Amino acid sequence: MSMEKIVCDKADLIENSGVCALVQDEQIAIFYLPGTGNEVFAISNWDPIGQANVLSRGIVGDLQGEIVVASPLYKQHFSLTTGKCLEDESASVKIYPVSLINDKVVIQ
Amino acid sequence: MKELNVVVVGNGMVGHHFVDQLVLSSIPSIITVIGAETRPAYDRVHLSEVFAGKEPKDLALSTREYYEEKGVRAIFGDAVVDIDRANKCVATQSGRTFSYDKLVLATGSYPFVPPIKGSERKQCLTYRTIDDLGEIKSHAKHSKKGVVVGGGLLGLECANALQNLGLETHVVEFAPGLMGVQLDEGGSQMLRRKIEALGVTVHTQKATTLIDDQSDETALRMHFADDTHLDTDMIVFSAGIRPYDQLARKADLEVGERGGIVIDYHCRTSDSDIFAIGECALYGNMIYGLVAPGYRMAEVAVQQFSDLEEKPSFKGADMSTKLKLLGVDVGSIGDAHGRTAGAITYVFSDEKAETYKRIIVSEDGKRLLGAVLVGDCSDYDTLLQYFLNEIELPASPESMILPNVDGGAPALGAAALPMTATICSCHNVSKGDIFAAIDGGCCSVGDVKGETKAATGCGGCAALLKNVVDDEMEARGLTVDKSICEHFPYTREELYHLVRVGGIRSFDALISEHGKGLGCDICKPTAASIFASAWNDYILESSHVGLQDTNDTFLANMQKDGTYSVVPRIAGGEIKPEQLIAIGQVAQKYKLYTKITGGQRVDLFGARLNQLPDIWKELIDAGLETGHAYGKSVRTVKSCVGSTWCRYGVQDSVGTAIDIENRYKGLRSPHKLKFAVSGCTRECAEAQSKDVGVIATENGWNLYVCGNGGMKPRHADLFATDLDTETLIKYIDRFLMFYIKTADRLQRTSVWMDNLEGGLDYLKEVIIEDSLGIAEELENQMSQTVSTYQCEWKTTISNEEKLKRFRQFVNSKEEDNNVIFVEDRGQIRPASEDEKTKLIAKSA
Numbered sequence: 001m002s003m004e005k006i007v008c009d010k011a012d013l014i015e016n017s018g019v020c021a022l023v024q025d026e027q028i029a030i031f032y033l034p035g036t037g038n039e040v041f042a043i044s045n046w047d048p049i050g051q052a053n054v055l056s057r058g059i060v061g062d063l064q065g066e067i068v069v070a071s072p073l074y075k076q077h078f079s080l081t082t083g084k085c086l087e088d089e090s091a092s093v094k095i096y097p098v099s100l101i102n103d104k105v106v107i108q
Numbered sequence: 109m110k111e112l113n114v115v116v117v118g119n120g121m122v123g124h125h126f127v128d129q130l131v132l133s134s135i136p137s138i139i140t141v142i143g144a145e146t147r148p149a150y151d152r153v154h155l156s157e158v159f160a161g162k163e164p165k166d167l168a169l170s171t172r173e174y175y176e177e178k179g180v181r182a183i184f185g186d187a188v189v190d191i192d193r194a195n196k197c198v199a200t201q202s203g204r205t206f207s208y209d210k211l212v213l214a215t216g217s218y219p220f221v222p223p224i225k226g227s228e229r230k231q232c233l234t235y236r237t238i239d240d241l242g243e244i245k246s247h248a249k250h251s252k253k254g255v256v257v258g259g260g261l262l263g264l265e266c267a268n269a270l271q272n273l274g275l276e277t278h279v280v281e282f283a284p285g286l287m288g289v290q291l292d293e294g295g296s297q298m299l300r301r302k303i304e305a306l307g308v309t310v311h312t313q314k315a316t317t318l319i320d321d322q323s324d325e326t327a328l329r330m331h332f333a334d335d336t337h338l339d340t341d342m343i344v345f346s347a348g349i350r351p352y353d354q355l356a357r358k359a360d361l362e363v364g365e366r367g368g369i370v371i372d373y374h375c376r377t378s379d380s381d382i383f384a385i386g387e388c389a390l391y392g393n394m395i396y397g398l399v400a401p402g403y404r405m406a407e408v409a410v411q412q413f414s415d416l417e418e419k420p421s422f423k424g425a426d427m428s429t430k431l432k433l434l435g436v437d438v439g440s441i442g443d444a445h446g447r448t449a450g451a452i453t454y455v456f457s458d459e460k461a462e463t464y465k466r467i468i469v470s471e472d473g474k475r476l477l478g479a480v481l482v483g484d485c486s487d488y489d490t491l492l493q494y495f496l497n498e499i500e501l502p503a504s505p506e507s508m509i510l511p512n513v514d515g516g517a518p519a520l521g522a523a524a525l526p527m528t529a530t531i532c533s534c535h536n537v538s539k540g541d542i543f544a545a546i547d548g549g550c551c552s553v554g555d556v557k558g559e560t561k562a563a564t565g566c567g568g569c570a571a572l573l574k575n576v577v578d579d580e581m582e583a584r585g586l587t588v589d590k591s592i593c594e595h596f597p598y599t600r601e602e603l604y605h606l607v608r609v610g611g612i613r614s615f616d617a618l619i620s621e622h623g624k625g626l627g628c629d630i631c632k633p634t635a636a637s638i639f640a641s642a643w644n645d646y647i648l649e650s651s652h653v654g655l656q657d658t659n660d661t662f663l664a665n666m667q668k669d670g671t672y673s674v675v676p677r678i679a680g681g682e683i684k685p686e687q688l689i690a691i692g693q694v695a696q697k698y699k700l701y702t703k704i705t706g707g708q709r710v711d712l713f714g715a716r717l718n719q720l721p722d723i724w725k726e727l728i729d730a731g732l733e734t735g736h737a738y739g740k741s742v743r744t745v746k747s748c749v750g751s752t753w754c755r756y757g758v759q760d761s762v763g764t765a766i767d768i769e770n771r772y773k774g775l776r777s778p779h780k781l782k783f784a785v786s787g788c789t790r791e792c793a794e795a796q797s798k799d800v801g802v803i804a805t806e807n808g809w810n811l812y813v814c815g816n817g818g819m820k821p822r823h824a825d826l827f828a829t830d831l832d833t834e835t836l837i838k839y840i841d842r843f844l845m846f847y848i849k850t851a852d853r854l855q856r857t858s859v860w861m862d863n864l865e866g867g868l869d870y871l872k873e874v875i876i877e878d879s880l881g882i883a884e885e886l887e888n889q890m891s892q893t894v895s896t897y898q899c900e901w902k903t904t905i906s907n908e909e910k911l912k913r914f915r916q917f918v919n920s921k922e923e924d925n926n927v928i929f930v931e932d933r934g935q936i937r938p939a940s941e942d943e944k945t946k947l948i949a950k951s952a
């Protein structure tokens with residue numbers, strides 16, 4: 001998917017938590033962590049282990065310096081920067097380059 | 109090896125232990141156990157607890173089903189009357205005969221009733237069996253006054269029982285002092301003083317000569333040798349025990365001069381195929397009137413049937429005891445009377461605090477020979493270990509019992525104990541066994557308890573067990589780092605304290621003051637739970653939103669396909685038809701799968717994120733509110749129908765369940781909390797499997813705490829009896845707040861209790877006696893929580909900002925196309941992967 005698309009407003013985001021956006025039939029989880037380098041992070045909403053579209057509803061935080069979201073189903077952690085699962089090397093999720101431009105959330 | 113035909117006579121505590129050990133061993137055997145009592149073995153040691161509210165069934169050590177399952181032939185209510193040694197068989201009263209290869213006598217003992225004229229009257233009772241208990245209870249109903257003959261250990265326990273039954277209680281003792289076997293004169297005097305202060309009248313040096321019925325007011329009059337008398341309605345004899353050795357005498361087995369079946373160190377009687385164990389056996393001219401030595405005998409006897417080269421032997425047993433009599437702590441170790449030649453004695457007596465301590469030390473001052481403690485048993489464990497393991501005493505042995513003036517007594521480090529030191533004598537667990545359990549992966553006191561059974565008998569060894577476990581964990585560098593996660597170097601309890609004391613109300617403040625990094629899915633929900641317990645703010649407050657588990661964020665439980673369930677509160681399980689209809693209508697309208705839960709309410713499954721607010725709006729309009737099925741919080745208060753309808757009910761269990769549920773609903777805690785209220789002892793609400801269980805009695809309520817169903821079931825502990833409703837609530841308030849304050853994250857009350865230093869007794873001290881002086885604070889905190897309750901769903905549906913969170917997509921009205929239902933038994937369920945693939949193929 002190649003695109004540069006305004007997905008939503010910054011006001012739609014929730015501080016230190018996630019929301020989900022639908023972009024060309026793909027469910028994208030967008031997290032807003034003020035105070036961290038990127039501030040916004042986007043990964044696929046699909047939990048490959050729990051087999052459901054739920055990652056936007058997980059708790060975010062950091063483990064050993066890696067910014068992660070914990071799946072709300074079975075609690076595995078996925079890196080918000082690499083998409084890798086910390087507990088299971090064979091599992092990972094797609095990541096999307098995302099930035100905040102003029103209070104808009106833009107996915108490249 | 110050929111199967112041995114083993115017959116056991118007597119199904120008391122020791123007889124049962126023998127059968128159990130034999131069943132567990134690999135020795136091929138056919139076992140028959142014949143008991144004179146009508147019920148399978150039960151815990152005689154805790155007999156008195158029946159007076160304090162326990163049911164006889166709670167004391168059971170075995171059941172008919174258990175024996176059946178293990179292939180043991182068990183016969184109850186039929187005494188063995190004859191042993192035919194020549195033909196190797198026994199005969200019972202009812203005429204049945206059983207042949208044996210090996211016979212084990214475990215007939216125990218019976219209470220001695222001195223040959224006093226009149227002692228056969230119907231108001232004269234004894235105290236040994238569950239049936240005796242029934243007799244005592246029923247006589248007590250028509251009595252005002254009761255006398256216990258015998259001021260020994262059992263006599264005083266019996267006096268306690270009579271007092272519990274509301275009788276004016278007297279103890280009559282022949283000797284000059286109470287508990288003469290275990291205590292010296294000083295200790296005995298202090299005990300008397302304390303017991304009299306509790307309202308029991310003690311008469312010493314009284315020899316009863318006659319019991320007649322000349323009195324007008326009471327049923328009986330006891331006459332004493334000194335020409336005095338005492339009137340009473342009933343008498344319980346507790347003047348010592350005598351071994352049941354008649355069978356052995358009749359069969360010409362060797363018996364002791366003063367009774368008891370003589371055994372050798374293999375528990376063998378004078379007939380090499382007959383063994384005797386427990387209180388009927390005489391070893392080294394001594395009857396061991398305690399259960400632990402009996403258990404050791406049973407274990408030794410079992411091994412005589414094994415093919416071990418060297419069979420283990422019974423080596424006698426320590427008779428030291430620690431107990432609480434009428435609420436007074438009493439301890440006796442070894443040579444309490446200082447009879448050893450050259451012994452040196454140290455005594456410390458504090459008449460103000462009413463404590464008495466005496467130690468008896470060897471001539472060279474190096475070894476502890478014995479000790480007596482009355483009123484304060486805190487030094488018992490340490491002293492016992494010095495005694496049992498012959499550890500060298502400090503240069504000034506008196507420091508062992510002197511109060512904490514100058515740094516105080518050198519508490520015995522667990523490291524000083526040898527590997528063979530017995531830590532738990534009830535279950536014969538040594539320090540070595542505990543180390544082995546730790547080797548095997550146990551890493552907490554709770555784990556070790558589960559693995560070794562240590563501290564699950566009388567509980568007296570709990571503090572020592574904790575010392576040994578903690579000490580060893582630390583020595584191995586295994587001290588489980590108690591910090592909750594990498595972001596906070598604190599335990600949950602410490603964080604709770606920091607939040608309370610610092611008035612901290614947000615995670616940002618907490619982590620910047622006391623932690624580091626961004627936080628994670630461990631510390632964030634923990635902090636959210638602590639904030640909720642402490643301040644009870646709306647959990648979806650902006651600063652709290654990111655902290656909550658998904659269930660709390662969306663006030664609903666996430667299911668495997670990402671949809672949610674909806675559970676309205678149905679307090680006590682009572683629901684009006686209109687509300688039931690409303691729930692049905694909502695379910696129908698939103699096509700939700702509907703199920704009655706195990707917690708007496710209705711669960712609606714399959715709601716999509718975006719449907720939740722509408723569903724809840726309709727439920728709230730129908731008068732329902734959130735059931736907190738998603739939170740680590742109070743779930744349900746299960747009730748039975750109670751006295752309102754049930755012919756057995758003695759209190760209104762439904763009413764009380766509803767009141768309790770409404771009081772504590774919304775309370776956030778380290779783990780979920782479940783309660784139940786039963787209307788009588790039939791216990792249809794299963795209260796004894798709940799964190800807080802309440803069972804109605806004729807006089808009020810019995811309170812049980814720390815039960816658990818789930819993965820590791822635990823029976824709740826009886827905490828207090830016959831409470832009025834106000835006291836009941838007061839205790840529950842304190843209990844819950846104390847748990848919330850001190851428990852670990854996700855630690856249910858059952859596990860918390862198993863890890864609580866001091867266990868149930870300590871908890872009672874804190875909650876009932878307010879030993880920490882925090883009862884008022886706990887009550888205030890609870891009333892603050894109760895008064896700030898809100899239905900989170902009600903708050904949420906009236907807040908536009910919050911509702912935005914329930915959009916499936918921030919930029920689209922589409923729904924999650926991976927959520928697909930199929931129908932089964934007329935209702936929806938999530939489609940399986942296969943079904944999804946097929947359905948998608950079809951539609952394409």
Ligand code: SRM
Nearest residue numbers: 665673705706707708709711737743816817818819820856
């Ligand atoms: C719905 C229900 C099953 C049912 O259809 O009957 C249920 C469903 C769940 N139980 Fe339960 N439990 C339900 C009654 C019970 C009971 C029975 C009872 O409460 O009388 C028990 C045993 C009693 C106990 O808790 O001691 C029970 C022991 C558990 C446990 C094990 C707890 C433990 O200490 O071992 C878990 C796991 C946990 O909490 O960590 C659990 C966890 C769960 C979870 C939350 C699993 C999850 O994380 O998704 C399920 C959520 C379903 C949902 O969306 O509502 N559920 N669960 C029952 C809801 C009762 C209610 O009205 O609120």
Ligand SMILES: Cc1cc2nc3c(=O)[nH]c(=O)nc-3n(C[C@H](O)[C@H](O)[C@H](O)COP(=O)(O)OP(=O)(O)OC[C@H]3O[C@@H](n4cnc5c(N)ncnc54)[C@H](O)[C@@H]3O)c2cc1C
Nearest residue numbers: 118120121122143144152187188215216386387397398399
């Ligand atoms: C109120 C009370 C409190 C106690 N407190 C403590 C305590 O705190 N700590 C402690 O260590 N100990 C305590 N004890 C003592 C403890 O209960 C005994 O040491 C233990 O029960 C002995 O077990 P046993 O199997 O030898 O005898 P029992 O438990 O008495 O069992 C013997 C069984 O054999 C049966 N029997 C007898 N003759 C026959 C026959 N001919 N045929 C068939 N069956 C027969 C009897 O009916 C009985 O059921 C207490 C005892 C009582 C009564």
Ligand code: SF4
Nearest residue numbers: 667705706711818819
């Ligand atoms: S028993 Fe297991 S599967 Fe059944 S409801 Fe409880 S947690 Fe779910």
Ligand code: FES
Nearest residue numbers: 532534565566567
């Ligand atoms: S000594 Fe009784 S439980 Fe350990």
